[in-house]
Amino acid sequence: MLLAINTADARPIYVQIMDEVRRGLVLGTLKPEDALPSVRQLAADLRVNPNTVAQAYRELEREGVVYVRRGQGTFITDASTNGTERRALARGVAERALVDAHRNGIGADELVDAIREVADTHTKGDS
């Protein structure tokens, strides 16, 4: 699993780590009972404060996405395949798009229409 974070992103780093784990679940690169990298490993890889990684793991555990096996590490739970993560991820994307639309003076309906339009063009382009 490849986790990428971006300091120019307005989301706090621990949220970005959580979203990356969710993304892995949605894409299928992370499956139930897969181990997450250790806090130390991930912190060193991302050059991130270990407390930030620990915070992300704690929040994921609270949400039931991962569980901790004492002395062995952090693992993906069985329950995290049921579409909840997919929905959470989609909502996050939608929220960011809405904020961006609002900043540009565009309403939600207008945005949804525009997304449909663009998606249609893409599908046509693909065929």
Place this chain on the structure above:
Amino acid sequence: MASVLPTHLGDGPFAVATQALNKRFGRDTALAGVDLQVPEGAVYVLVGPNGAGKTTTLRTLLDLVRADSGTAEVFGMNPRTNGPSVRAQVGYVPERHDWGYGWMRVGRLLEHHATYFPTWDRDYAERLARAFDLRLDRKFGKLSKGQARRVQLAMALAHRPRLLILDEPTDGLDPVMRDETLGLLVEHITETPTTVLISTHLVHEVDRLADHLGVMRDGKLTAQLRRDELHRMLRRYRADVPEGWSGVPGLNGTVVRRSGIGREIQWSVWGEEAEVTRHLVSAGATVRDAAPLTLEDAAIALLSRKD
């Protein structure tokens, strides 16, 4: 403007706590009432322009500079009366590269340094020397800025101190070595419980590490706070404002930075988002966006604040 920005962190335990530090060099005021508070286990980043007093503050903690008044405590000890005990617990990277014994070869310098620190970890020192690609047979005084920096970093880390005081630690390092240094620093603080106090004007480099921020200007700490508080309370608002807009009386003293074009304003404001938005709306603005700032943008906003 009466500052709304927090300058004190409240309850400890603090690895470093100073009270009302004042220092003058001749007619120049270097420190004017500095209350630095670094919680134990924090990665505290001290930012400020050159000459703001960052280096003087750090040097006071090691009794390398003596304040004219005020007190400093490092792990509850006064550096002034307990200098050696304090320094034994601190890994220090000084601002200057040409510090120390220029005539010594790097290997000898490390040996020499080790004798001062009972906690010197020989294996770790060797590991650091390899990671930093140190040339042990070279004379310290003949090293380039970046090479000298790496030696200093190895010396600071190898005795696994409780507190690291790093004054512009990545100064002189090339981008690859800078990245590796940050990686080593992260590994270090994960393996060894350490409080880290970093002074820098390259905030983006330590963006992923910092959990506390101190902003220094003209010898004063104008803001000192936890990072999560910073991101929650300091936000950039984009709003459309009506013709003849005359500002928001309710936000007096909380606007850290103003900019904008035409009828769009972009303000960085300190306060709860709901409350700030309410003030903007009641003054006739349409708020388009309220977003947290990156650490670097926040530091720039706080540093460029007009009083």
